[in-house]
Amino acid sequence: MSDVNKTIDLDDLRKQFDTEARYREFDDWQAKLITVIAVSMSIFHFYTSGFGLLLALQQRAVHLAFVMGLVFLLYPARKNSPKNKIPITDYILAAVATYSALYLVINFDSLVNRAGLPTQTDIVMGFICIIMLLEATRRVSSPVLPCIAIFFIVYCFYGRFFPQLFQHRGFSVKRIINHMYLGTEGIFGIPLGVSATFVFMFILFGSVLEQTGLGKFIIDLAMALAGHSTGGPAKVAVLSSGLMGSISGSSVANVCTTGMFTIPLMKSVGYTNHFAGAVEAVASTGGQIMPPVMGAAAFIMAQFLGIPYIQVAMAAIVPALLYYFAVMIQVHLEATRLGLKGLPKEQLPKLMPLLKKKGLLLIPIIGIVYFLIAGYTPLKAAFNGIVMSIIVSYFNKETWLTPKKLMMAFENGARGAIGVACACATVGIIVGTATLTGLGLRIASAVVAIAGGKLLPTLMLTMVACILLGAGLPTTANFIVTSTMCAPALFQLGVAPIAAYMFVLYFGIAADLSPPVALAAYAGAGIAGADPFKTGGTAIKLALAGFIVPYIYAFNPILVLVNFTAGKFAIAVGTAMLGVFLLGMSSVGFYKVSMPYYLRAVALGGAICLLIPGLYSDFIGLAVLVGLHLLQVVRSKRVLA
Known part of the structure; x- marks a missing residue:
């Protein structure tokens, strides 16, 4: 072809x-x-x-x-x-x-x-x-x-x-x-206000960076960092798609851009078609929960909570990193299971020459993070980022933003904002209905009543509702609908507001991976030439951390920086990472050697013990982890013998 x-x-x-x-x-x-x-x-x-x-x-x-x-x-x-x-x-x-x-x-x-x-x-x-x-x-x-x-x-x-x-x-x-x-209660409410300010400017910022060649640079950078390691192409997909997805704001669009490069690369080293498509879909979808942009949901969440945007971005970091750590663990274990190697180093870009040639393209992204931490509004940070992108582009002839390229960036920025703006304005009607009739509180009362006033059943009902409501909706509309309809039930049961909003965001986004809609998974399957439902099922396994971690910070919101203390936070993050590692072992069914189903069930139990808060559960989880490690080492020696 x-x-x-x-x-x-x-x-x-x-x-x-x-x-x-x-x-x-x-x-x-x-x-x-x-x-x-x-x-x-x-x-x-x-x-x-x-x-x-x-x-x-x-x-x-x-x-x-x-x-x-x-x-x-x-x-x-x-x-x-x-x-x-x-x-x-x-x-x-x-x-x-x-x-x-x-x-x-x-x-x-x-x-x-x-x-x-x-x-x-x-x-x-x-x-x-x-x-x-x-x-x-x-x-x-x-x-x-x-x-x-x-x-x-x-x-x-x-x-x-x-x-x-x-x-x-x-x-x-x-x-x-x-x-x-x-x-400003309906169509012209907060959602459209966010679209008309922060969201548009970050989309324009991404469009300007795209014209400088940032997309190719990010893929090359991921290749230089991870391409040579075990299962390197899949790790490249996770890194590059995660970085691009956090800026692009659309999981499907990201699958179709980075996926055309990463999916054939994964297949070329031996990953199955459906696994390659699923990795790309999961990595691209994760961009919607990864700061700085989070599919524009971060800006709306900040407005709803009445807190600075940087607080939302900081709170989102650990859950997003756990999500990507889980994906990375699984692609590594799958590559080890299949005996897949990385790409030869001579075929990969060299890191230092690459950074020397195009590393300046990272300055606007670093600059935006600095401006946000320094207390600038997201609007001013994005404006400064665009100005920096234009200036930095002229330090390398290959990245020059000529008048034609700059005009193309401005045109593509406007085109890229159309879908978000229409969704925000239309969702304003739903939000307006909630404020006019009090519908949000009525639904919350109904959910809590059905769940018997218990938090876990309420979370499970909310999860199902978010996946159903989020099916086929763009990220921004997805979050506004789920936060208006579902989050109030969690508020009633004492869940911290930012944890409740993160919970509905994660499961609303999960609709892009969950059949029967699963747009991102099906797009990945189309590029990979794989069975759509098999790809969707594999994507759910890879994104398993994204289905479990939200329950953890609903019960223990320290992972989203609520009631923060350094010691407790460090323990929560450390045990969560070990739990995610066990989760990956359970999902792939491999560590050192293949694991029978009963050991995978033990690994899953240990993962849940490490993820949920509590000293005793942590000890149980650690015991399971150490025990499985020793057992698998012994079993691997027997296999080699």
Whole structure:
């Protein structure tokens, strides 16, 4: 198969699983029109982030106006619609959608003066904006999220006809539109506010870095660091996909970009097709829980909690590292089991020459971390990071950001923000419903009642609900929906707020790996040429730590830095890492030599003992670990003899 055909196949695969990739492609004046609008959007956000934002409602309305205009110009209404031209109806829809959002900016002063007393025109424009938003979200993502939003609007209106536990008196159309459109409680609420500020700037930052060649540099760096070790290509996939995924914000998109390189590399050294696809899917999905960006969820979580973003990022580090440590342990044990070697060193990039040539590309990432720790807002940190990226690019001719590349970065940044913005705005309807009707507390009460007021059953019900609610949703919408619907039940039982939000985030993200939806796993299977369900099942095994660790910090939130003391934290992290090691042994069924099922069950029990808090359970887990190590050493000597 030629490289051209590979590219075409990969594009088709991405469009199959990543709805945001199903945009029209032009090569005439229409392409230039899209470029002008997209670049203008990026310039607006770049300027306002550096020199002063508009008032909240105005900033969000301009952001949504750009987004909806681009959606109707870029995304066809149906799969069989023309992909190389924009029909006149979509020009009209783009204009109507744009004006329905800009109406709030144009008439801002008069709307403020008559707050709470909307005119008929206000209501009509609100109705149009809601309809246009739902259609735009359907086009750029899928019908799932708009249908959920419509259900919640119906619930606002017909609340008196719902089961008693969820009943309310019902609200008029005028009241619903006023709440959802003419304030910051609905469409233009916190989710869209985060999209219009922090999220857009970090997406733009990633787009600028991409044009400097950071993606290839990260893969080369991972190859230099881990390519020669046992099962090196799989470790390269874990490192590179984790780093890229933490910036890109989309697990499926990351699978389709880094996966086209890492999956064939894993297969070339002897990993099975489904295992290679699963490793890439798990590593890319883990990027959604890895700071700094966390699929934009970190910024929204900080807003919901009312704490600085850096606190959320710091709290997320240990759980994310445990997740990746578990994956790395399993790929190492699998490689040892199969006798797989790393790549020859002569075929790998040399670390020091690589750092000398392109190491400066790491400066903007290090700079952003510094600015965040130093107390800068994420918005200012991202602005400074973009400026640093542009400056650093000129130190190496290969990384130069020429005017053409910079314009491409600004266009791709705007395109990359479309899906997140539509999801945030649409989810604003769900959040608005919760604030208007008190639905979140009603659901929380129902979950706690079903679980008998016990924390463990409540966590298990919440896990299932998050996986179901998160199926097929982008990370940002996923987190907002699960945090609005599921987290209040955990609050009622005394779970620390940040631990509760992390819990719902982890299991919402797990939907990308869990069949039957499992978009990331199926995308990996497509590239690997593997059975989708087998790949999904393997992905769940590899991500097992991601299914267990959230329970641990729900009971013992010191892992997310709640009630932090250095000694207890060190013990919790140390025992958790040993527990994750045992978990990897149990999952792969190998340590020194193959392990029979009864020993794998013992390893799983020991892992759980080490993961859960408690002195006695830690001693039991350590005893299991030492005992299994000694037993497997003896068994391996017998095999060799």
